[in-house]
Amino acid sequence: MATIQVYVEEQNRNYNVTVNLVNGVLDDGTGDSIYYLTLSTTLTYPDGTRFPTYVIQDLTDTPPGYGAAATFTELVNDYIGYFLVQGEVGQSSSSSSTSESSSSWQYSSSTSSSSSSSSSGGTSSSSSTSLSSSSSSTSESSSSSSTSESSSSSSTSESSSSSSTSESSSSSSTSESSSSSSS
């Protein structure tokens, strides 16, 4: 079993992505007991509902919108990226106020994820989330484990940086900055 801890700095909270090897019977009518993976997460959709548990039988069993993976590492990272984009983390904005004539601001951040394995050694992985914004329109794009998102906001200005370190040599810094002016 592989359990990946995804740390979301804005919430100061860890989420889990868990991959299990299962030997069991799937609801496909054959009745055969087979080996497959199940992938689940404690990350949720923006409305709070949970993601389903995904069944993985081969490298084409990828998240919606993703092409076939070449390796299981790519596959798991695609799912982590998908959860971050589609989930509560990717859809939320740090700014809440809106203005019809808001000018542009930029927001960028990186979140680190750390994983640990139950057996030997330390492990780590990371994915980044970045958001940028202009005006009041919202657009979204993603590639692999990175996310771009837009949203609207009124004038805010903040900057911060911090770092987190995981069990083995994983560290990331988060910086966010935004500036804008409203007239």
Next chain:
Amino acid sequence: MASSVQIYSNGNTSTKTVSVDFVGEILAANFATNVGSTEVEYFFKFQTSARDSANVQLPVKLVLALSDLALNGNVQSASNNSSSYGNVHSMVVDYIYDYINGHIANQYNSGVSAQLPMKFN
């Protein structure tokens, strides 16, 4: 969660266990320090305490992709098939088959080293 496979000898007089798990760990050979690189890799790990018929410990085997075929990465073990495994199940079954039956050197022109069959007594 690891899946343990009990393998019975032909006379059902003894059993050996092969453990299969899906893990996220660092592979020293692939470790990179490039900016943005992901050090952890996710793969299947096969382990057994069983020995081969010459009393040599059978090795740990790692599978990073369905194209990692049992014989030197080039050919499946149970048949002369150089196609990628169709799914996780067929991969697991073929690797366990390889533990039990072993293979000759360069079997199916795969370039693999010889591995003797599993020892039960």
